[in-house]
Structures are given as structure tokens and as C-alpha cells.
Amino acid sequence: MKHDDVALTDEQRMIRDLARKVAREKIARWAAEIDEQERYPTESIEAIKEAGLYGIWVPEEYGGSDMGCLALALAAEEVAWACAATATQYVDQPLGGLPILYFGTDEQKKKYLPRLATGELLAAYSLSEPEAGSDAAGLRMTAVRRGDHYVLNGSKQWCTNGDHAGILTVFATVDRAKRAKGITAFLIEPDMPGFAVGKKEKKMGIRGSPTVALHFTDCRVPVEQRLGEEGEGFKIAMATLDVTRPATGSMAVGIAQAALDAAVGYAKERKQFGQRIGDFQGIQFMLADMAIQVHAARLMVHYAARQVDAGIRGNSYEASMAKCWAGDAAMKVATDAVQVFGGYGYTREFPVERFMRDAKIMQIYEGTNQIQRLIIARELLGG
Ligand code: CAA
Numbered sequence: 001m002k003h004d005d006v007a008l009t010d011e012q013r014m015i016r017d018l019a020r021k022v023a024r025e026k027i028a029r030w031a032a033e034i035d036e037q038e039r040y041p042t043e044s045i046e047a048i049k050e051a052g053l054y055g056i057w058v059p060e061e062y063g064g065s066d067m068g069c070l071a072l073a074l075a076a077e078e079v080a081w082a083c084a085a086t087a088t089q090y091v092d093q094p095l096g097g098l099p100i101l102y103f104g105t106d107e108q109k110k111k112y113l114p115r116l117a118t119g120e121l122l123a124a125y126s127l128s129e130p131e132a133g134s135d136a137a138g139l140r141m142t143a144v145r146r147g148d149h150y151v152l153n154g155s156k157q158w159c160t161n162g163d164h165a166g167i168l169t170v171f172a173t174v175d176r177a178k179r180a181k182g183i184t185a186f187l188i189e190p191d192m193p194g195f196a197v198g199k200k201e202k203k204m205g206i207r208g209s210p211t212v213a214l215h216f217t218d219c220r221v222p223v224e225q226r227l228g229e230e231g232e233g234f235k236i237a238m239a240t241l242d243v244t245r246p247a248t249g250s251m252a253v254g255i256a257q258a259a260l261d262a263a264v265g266y267a268k269e270r271k272q273f274g275q276r277i278g279d280f281q282g283i284q285f286m287l288a289d290m291a292i293q294v295h296a297a298r299l300m301v302h303y304a305a306r307q308v309d310a311g312i313r314g315n316s317y318e319a320s321m322a323k324c325w326a327g328d329a330a331m332k333v334a335t336d337a338v339q340v341f342g343g344y345g346y347t348r349e350f351p352v353e354r355f356m357r358d359a360k361i362m363q364i365y366e367g368t369n370q371i372q373r374l375i376i377a378r379e380l381l382g383g
Helices: 010-037 042-050 069-082 084-103 106-118 176-182 233-269 281-309 316-346 352-362 369-381
Strands: 123-126 142-146 149-160 167-173 183-188 195-200 211-222
Touching: 010 042, 010 069, 010 084, 010 352, 042 069, 042 084, 069 084, 069 233, 069 281, 084 106, 084 123, 084 149, 084 167, 084 183, 084 233, 084 352, 123 149, 149 167, 149 183, 167 176, 167 211, 167 233, 176 183, 176 233, 183 211, 183 233, 233 281, 233 316, 233 352, 281 316, 316 352, 316 369
Parallel strands: 123 167, 142 167
Antiparallel strands: 142 149, 149 211, 167 183, 195 211
């Protein structure tokens, strides 16, 4: 496998190699079973914790290793190569935790970041609602201030890890008429009265990564659990996605690389018409096109991650391109990998059908690829 080793620091190479070792020697072993049984990837999460990979995005003063967005992307790619469900859980940690790092008070950072860095505490991020997916500013969950607390009412949907998280960054509105300017972020702990985890979705792919609804019924949330100011929530949500969309792209790269590796391996082994199928130019061209897609996706992901590490904020344009291209590439490459395997690829005897199912979510979550194109087009055209 060729990676852009030349442009990585020693530290980044080290973290990638560590993640690769954990992913291949441990996480990969359980991935098929976790998918088949649609169960939480406990042992994979433990392996990530033991390797100390949870703290990559957390500053040293809060117990993390402060290695940045590219290091996170490198680790997430390796984990996704082995198990995309586990990778989704892994990337959910910065998705739920970065809003605290970027917008939290000192008390909030001290309270949550050290435990997020070790993985002792798991995070979730909840923006979407049944009637507000792509149109996030149209969310309906209300937050009404009553003295020293807020009262939250409404339901969230599609919350990754919502049933396992110890801290959830949740977005509600103090005034629906204001759309984005009414949205406010809250740090919810699951034992807050009036909070309940709802239906767990039965999904096509990443079946080991729980996706749940959340219900808030007169849920009392102390004012000190508000993240940022009233009306700042939408910017918090979007600024976080600017950083995590490259990480999501890196998961797509991991799936695509796994699919390519499997297809290349099979093309070398499988014989038809008296020769290896890899000797047919029809297969060779497919494999070459798959490799081009993976390489381009990885470079785009790394570019957007490097922007973040360089302190550039508001890089939605490149972050959306990376997420969009990598998600589409994963879907295409995984579909082609199934094709290379032929009938065998359509069975659960080989992992490529799982890669194809897992790849599909990469075009949907963290903003559909249509929304990524909308963000890119707005940047091109203005408005
Ligand atoms: N950073 C900071 N501020 C931003 C921003 C960014 N990246 N993007 C927008 N804003 C600000 C704007 O500047 C604007 O502020 P002002 O009015 O002060 O100028 C405000 O936010 C509203 O922005 P828009 O007018 O652009 O809002 P919009 O309603 O047109 O929506 C959108 C924009 C891009 C469509 C957005 O709603 C969006 O990204 N939708 C997709 C939602 C999404 O990604 N959901 C995924 C959930 S997470 C998930 O899937 C995780 C998982 O389970 C694993």
C-alpha cells in the first residue's frame, strides 16, 4: 500500500502505524461478527482506548496528545480499513467533543476533555431531527430559559452513539423564527431528568455503530451546561463539521482502500479461462481506476486536514470537497470491488459486500453529498 509518507511528520507516521497495527491485528478480527450481530463494538473501542488513540485531538493540558486533524484522519482511515462501524464511533468523539474544546468555558473543558482524551467518557453530537436533516437551521427542539436553567422539549434523530455517550452536544432553538440565529448548544448528560434514548435504527451498514433517537420532555438543563451564547449554536455546529468532515472523508478512504486491497488480492488468486483474472485488461483497468479514486480522495482529505492544523478556520469549501469526493469514491470503489469478486462478492463469505453497505453512509452522514455540493457551489457563486 502506498501512502503519502513523504509529506508526513515522524509523529504522524508513528500514529498511523500504531493505528494500523491495532486495526489489523485486533479490530479487523471482530468486524464481520459485529456487523452480522449488529452489536456494539466493545472490544474494538477498548483496543483503541488501550492504544491511547482517543486523545489525538485533545490538547496536552487536558491530557491529550494534541496531534491535530491530519493525525486524527490517519488514525480514522486505518480503523475504517478494518471496521467502519468502529471508525464511526471513534470519529464521533471529536464530533461531540470539539465543540467543547473550541467553544467551551474553562470549567466545561476541565470537566469533560480529560475523560474524552482517555476514552473513559464517550461523546455524541446531535443536530438532526425527524423534520430537519439537511435543513439543520430548521430544527424544532425548543430551549426555554427559566432562571438558572433551560427547559428542553423535542426529539432528535440519527444520533450516532447517543445510547453510549456520557456527554452529548445537543442543539435546540430559543426562537424558531430566528432560524440559525436562534440555535443554541447544550451539553447534556444522560442522567438529566427528562432525557431519554429512543428507537435504535436498523441500518444497511455500519451496523455496529448505534444510531438512536433522543427525546427531551421538560428536560431541565442548568445554564452552565449551555455551550457558547444563545444563538451561537448553528455556528458551533457548522465550525465543528468543518473539522470533522475531513475525518469522515478519511473513513471513506479507509473503506475504499480495504475494498481495493481485497479486489487486488482476489484478482491475483482467482482463475478463469485458464488465467488469473488480474491478467485481463478489463480487470486491470478497473483496479487502476479504483486506485486513482482512493489516492485522490486521500490527498483531498489530507489537504483539508492540513488546513485545520495550520490554524485555518472556515475551510468549508475544501472540507466539503474532501468529504464529498471521498464518500463518492468509497461507494464507487466498493461497488467495483464487489464486481471484481463476481458472485462471491455478493455473498457474506467475503467482506466486500460489507464494504459496499458501509460505504453508502459516507455519502449521507455529516451532511449529504448534495449538501457538500451546495456548500461548494455557494462558495463559487456567492450567496
Ligand atoms: N462556520 C461558521 N459559521 C457558519 C458556517 C461555518 N462553516 N456555515 C454557516 N455559518 C453561519 C453563516 O455565516 C450564517 O451566519 P450569519 O447569518 O451570521 O452570516 C449562519 O451560519 C447560517 O448559515 P447559512 O445561511 O449558510 O444556513 P443555511 O440554512 O442556508 O444552511 C447548510 C447551511 C450548509 C445547508 C447547513 O444547514 C448544513 O450543513 N446542513 C447539513 C447538516 C449536516 O451536516 N448534518 C449532519 C449531522 S452530523 C452527522 O451526521 C454525524 C453522525 O451521525 C456521524
